[in-house]
Structures are given as C-alpha cells and as structure tokens.
Amino acid sequence: MGSAGAQQARWTVERGDLQQLLDALRGAGYRLIGPRLRDAAIVYDAIDRVEDLPAGWTDRQDGGSYRLERRGDQALFGYAVGPHAWKRFLHEPRLSLWRARRDGAGFRVEAPADEAPRYAFIGVRACELHAIAIQDRVLTGDRYADPAYRARREGAFLVALNCSMAGGTCFCVSMKTGPRVGSGFDLALTEILDTERHFFVVEIGSERGAQMLAGVARREASAEERAEAEAVVARTAGSMGRELQAEGLPGLLLRNLEHPRWDEVAGRCLTCANCTMVCPTCFCTSVEDVTDLSGDSAERVRRWDSCFTTDFSHLHGGAVRPSARSRYRQWMTHKLATWVEQFGSSGCVGCGRCITWCPVGIDLTEEARAIRQSDGAKRGKDHGRA
Numbered sequence: 001m002g003s004a005g006a007q008q009a010r011w012t013v014e015r016g017d018l019q020q021l022l023d024a025l026r027g028a029g030y031r032l033i034g035p036r037l038r039d040a041a042i043v044y045d046a047i048d049r050v051e052d053l054p055a056g057w058t059d060r061q062d063g064g065s066y067r068l069e070r071r072g073d074q075a076l077f078g079y080a081v082g083p084h085a086w087k088r089f090l091h092e093p094r095l096s097l098w099r100a101r102r103d104g105a106g107f108r109v110e111a112p113a114d115e116a117p118r119y120a121f122i123g124v125r126a127c128e129l130h131a132i133a134i135q136d137r138v139l140t141g142d143r144y145a146d147p148a149y150r151a152r153r154e155g156a157f158l159v160a161l162n163c164s165m166a167g168g169t170c171f172c173v174s175m176k177t178g179p180r181v182g183s184g185f186d187l188a189l190t191e192i193l194d195t196e197r198h199f200f201v202v203e204i205g206s207e208r209g210a211q212m213l214a215g216v217a218r219r220e221a222s223a224e225e226r227a228e229a230e231a232v233v234a235r236t237a238g239s240m241g242r243e244l245q246a247e248g249l250p251g252l253l254l255r256n257l258e259h260p261r262w263d264e265v266a267g268r269c270l271t272c273a274n275c276t277m278v279c280p281t282c283f284c285t286s287v288e289d290v291t292d293l294s295g296d297s298a299e300r301v302r303r304w305d306s307c308f309t310t311d312f313s314h315l316h317g318g319a320v321r322p323s324a325r326s327r328y329r330q331w332m333t334h335k336l337a338t339w340v341e342q343f344g345s346s347g348c349v350g351c352g353r354c355i356t357w358c359p360v361g362i363d364l365t366e367e368a369r370a371i372r373q374s375d376g377a378k379r380g381k382d383h384g385r386a
C-alpha cells in the first residue's frame with residue numbers, strides 16, 4: 001500500500017476486534033499506555049487489554065471540579081482529558097542525570113543507562129497532539145535538544161482519537177487545536193456507538209500505522225460510516241464547555257500588565273502550581289542533588305518545576321517574582337502571549353486541565369475575558385511594583 005493512498009483511506013474495525021490492534025502493537029515491542037480508572041479519575045497508565053479501558057464511564061468537569069459518572073452505554077473513550085498528559089511519559093517528572101558512589105578515598109560518577117521505552121499511546125486527543133508538537137518544538141526543535149525527550153518521542157507510536165465528547169472546561173475550538181485530529185499521528189480512531197453496533201472508523205496517518213493496521217480485521221469504511229464519524233466530531237465541536245477569544249490576545253495581555261485584574265486573581269490564587277503540573281505544554285524543570293544518609297552515594301536529578309514557586313525565579317538575593325500576582329501574570333502571559341514570540345505558537349491548546357484542576361477554580365478564559373472587557377484599566381498607585 002503506498003503511503004499517499006494509505007493516508008486517505010478510512011477503515012472500519014469492530015469493537016470486538018480492537019484487541020487485535022493492541023496485540024499487534026505489543027507484538028511489535030511497544031509498551032501500551034492508555035486511559036484507565038485510578039484514584040477516582042481517568043489517568044494514563046499501562047494497559048494490556050481493551051478491558052483495561054474505562055468502558056461505560058465519563059467525567060463531569062468544571063472549574064475546580066472533576067467527577068466520574070456512569071454512562072448509559074459501554075463507550076471506551078466517552079470522556080474528556082483527565083489530570084495526566086502524555087508529557088509524563090515523554091518528559092518525565094523525575095529523571096536521574098547521574099549518580100556518584102564512594103570508591104575508597106574518592107568517588108565514581110556513573111551516568112544511568114537511559115533505555116528509552118518504546119511507548120504506544122492509545123487515545124491521544126487532537127489538543128494533545130498539538131501539545132506534543134509544542135513540546136517537540138521546545139525540547140528538540142532548537143540548538144539545545146533534550147536527549148531523554150527525543151529518545152522517548154522518536155520511539156512513540158500514537159493512536160489518536162477524534163473526541164466524541166467535549167469536557168466542561170474544553171476550548172480546543174477557540175485554539176484551533178481540535179476536536180478533529182489533524183496530523184502527527186500513526187492511526188486515528190473515531191468511536192461510534194448506536195443501538196446496534198459499536199465500531200471504530202480508523203484513519204491511517206503514517207506508513208507504520210498502515211503496517212500495524214494490516215494485522216487487524218478490518219474493511220473499508222462505507223460512505224455512511226464515514227459520515228457518522230464526521231458527525232461525531234461536528235457534535236463535539238458544537239458542545240465546547242468554554243470559549244476563549246484568541247484573536248489579538250498577545251497584544252491585549254502585554255498592554256495590560258498593570259491591569260487590576262492581576263491583583264484580583266492573586267487574591268484567589270494559592271500558587272499551588274497545579275495548573276503547571278497538569279498542563280500538557282509546561283516544560284520547566286529544576287535540577288537538584290540528593291544524598292543518602294550514609295554519605296556513600298549521591299544523585300543529581302531533574303524534576304518538573306513551576307513558575308508558581310518562589311524559588312523558581314530566585315536569583316542572587318531573592319525571587320524576581322515574589323508575589324502571587326507576578327507569578328500568575330507570568331504564567332498566563334507566557335502561555336498566551338510571549339510563547340508566540342518565543343516558539344511561534346500559543347502555549348495553550350485549550351485542553352481545560354488548568355481550569356479543572358485548579359483547587360479554587362481559576363479559569364484563564366474568564367481572566368482573559370475580564371481583561372478584554374476593561375482593556376487599559378490600571379491598578380491604583382498605592383500598590384507595590386511586584
């Protein structure tokens with residue numbers, strides 16, 4: 001099958017045959033990672049079988065709120081995104097950089113062998129594909145590439161998913177990142193359930209995707225099945241939980257650095273860093289050294305960090321951003337404004353995670369709207385600079 005033809009084809013795979021795809025991926029040496037129920041949420045974790053997927057579950061999301069609920073059917077992907085992003089596998093939360101062990105009077109430094117796992121991600125949403133592309137740009141697309149990220153990314157097989165349901169905090173339509181999967185995948189599924197059938201319309205996005213699908217029972221999708229798949233995405237696009245007016249946003253935020261809204265949001269923000277931990281594009285890290293109690297070994301590790309911590313902007317003598325106001329403003333203006341200048345795209349893909357997982361329900365779409373409605377307002381002179 002030629003790649004051009006392969007990329008245009010659509011195939012139908014019955015729900016009962018989906019396991020064959022998982023088996024083919026495992027047979028090719030991939031570690032399967034997909035959605036599953038854990039800790040009262042749908043998270044990304046190791047899976048083996050279709051039965052590991054959260055069949056019949058959905059999520060209800062709003063600012064500061066996430067609840068699992070039963071669906072009236074057995075959809076395998078009938079929910080929006082959860083607290084995990086794929087970055088936890090590509091850009092790991094904790095990475096050992098080197099270890100040192102006492103060796104007589106001296107010590108020996110060892111670089112840990114980094115055998116990057118070859119992952120197959122099952123159910124990557126359109127916004128998440130965009131987020132992966134953004135992290136590709138940041139972590140591999142310039143003079144300084146991150147070898148750990150690159151190795152994991154190059155090995156990853158992406159089974160994407162056209163969303164059949166928008167979450168209460170989703171706004172991918174505003175950011176032009178979904179809900180339809182565009183590019184950057186190996187295979188893309190659309191799940192369709194009606195009273196009689198449960199099946200997937202599958203699109204091939206790469207040669208290796210075509211090779212993997214070759215081992216799965218399938219037939220060419222009929223015009224009716226293709227139309228049903230289109231209708232699923234159109235319905236999702238019409239039911240976004242949030243909206244963000246993205247036009248002119250960088251200019252709006254950057255000319256409003258002294259807007260009183262930053263003080264208002266700082267009064268609610270706990271600077272807990274949840275929003276940066278769950279965000280699929282945030283990439284900042286710190287490096288720290290740890291030793292064991294015996295003093296015989298030490299390790300240098302890289303771990304996720306956040307612009308919401310005071311230490312993050314600590315230079316000689318103190319933090320550059322000591323206040324919640326300056327830290328929230330830094331985060332939001334970087335995501336939605338200066339990221340464009342730095343990396344050529346917005347740093348936000350509209351997944352809604354930062355809204356759902358903010359313990360006090362701070363919502364960047366609401367913050368941007370408030371600033372737009374009073375563009376040019378200035379805080380009083382009695383406020384400090386930070």
Ligand code: SF4
Pocket residue numbers: 275278279280281335347348349350351352353354355
């Ligand atoms: S800023 Fe919020 S909505 Fe945007 S990509 Fe990050 S977590 Fe998702």
Ligand code: SF4
Pocket residue numbers: 268269270271272273274275276308354357358359360361362
């Ligand atoms: S905006 Fe919300 S999630 Fe982010 S640091 Fe503030 S309180 Fe935490």
